[in-house]
Amino acid sequence: MNKQKIKILEEELNIRVEDKIQTKLNLWLELFNEYNSHTNLISKNDMNFIFEKHIFDSLALTKYLDLNKNYTIVDVGTGGGFPSVILAIFFENLKITAVDSIGKKINFIKMVKERLNLQNLEVINDRIENIKPLNTDFIVTRAVGRILKIYDLSAKHLKEGGEFIFYKSSNYQGELDEFRKKHKKEVKIINYMLPTDERHKRCLISVF
Numbered sequence: 001m002n003k004q005k006i007k008i009l010e011e012e013l014n015i016r017v018e019d020k021i022q023t024k025l026n027l028w029l030e031l032f033n034e035y036n037s038h039t040n041l042i043s044k045n046d047m048n049f050i051f052e053k054h055i056f057d058s059l060a061l062t063k064y065l066d067l068n069k070n071y072t073i074v075d076v077g078t079g080g081g082f083p084s085v086i087l088a089i090f091f092e093n094l095k096i097t098a099v100d101s102i103g104k105k106i107n108f109i110k111m112v113k114e115r116l117n118l119q120n121l122e123v124i125n126d127r128i129e130n131i132k133p134l135n136t137d138f139i140v141t142r143a144v145g146r147i148l149k150i151y152d153l154s155a156k157h158l159k160e161g162g163e164f165i166f167y168k169s170s171n172y173q174g175e176l177d178e179f180r181k182k183h184k185k186e187v188k189i190i191n192y193m194l195p196t197d198e199r200h201k202r203c204l205i206s207v208f
Helices: 003-013 019-036 046-065 085-089 103-115 147-157 173-182
Strands: 072-075 095-100 123-124 135-141 158-169 187-193 201-207
Touching: 003 046, 019 046, 019 085, 019 103, 046 135, 046 158, 046 187, 046 201, 072 085, 072 123, 072 147, 072 158, 085 103, 085 187, 095 103, 103 123, 135 147, 147 158, 147 173, 147 201
Parallel strands: 072 095, 072 135, 095 123, 135 158
Antiparallel strands: 158 201, 187 201
């Protein structure tokens, strides 16, 4: 990761990129590129914007949470490891559980966990509804499905007082209206933009 991208993380997300983080991130990127060349984790086009659309976006959680605290986080439908692996690399204090039902993606996460020695990352290959309650502080999910469906399948894993945080693009209102018809929950919305030329609009939707 070059100096310009490090500067973006420092200025926009207030994240200090230490040498050991950069070393792990560079190794992760090598592994990701190689695996993605034969097993689809993200689209070939998105590989050109992996920092802007995936690394930065995963770390945008810092716009809402102080990730230097010792939180437990469950990532539902982690896919290629966004945000689970990226958060685990940058914040060793977090205890993160990455969940996905697709074996080829989980196999990649397991390899990354071993090669990068990510002791703060647990990996589960199963559907979230089949897993016994994990009693976590936060559930996060990114690019998985509609808010209502994912919430209903996953909310049992939250401890009392926990929060569910959805990464969403700007066209979330219909999903949120659908959710509010069934659940009378407090909602916070944190808006941000990706560091792309088009400045894509994104948001975190916290439900608690």
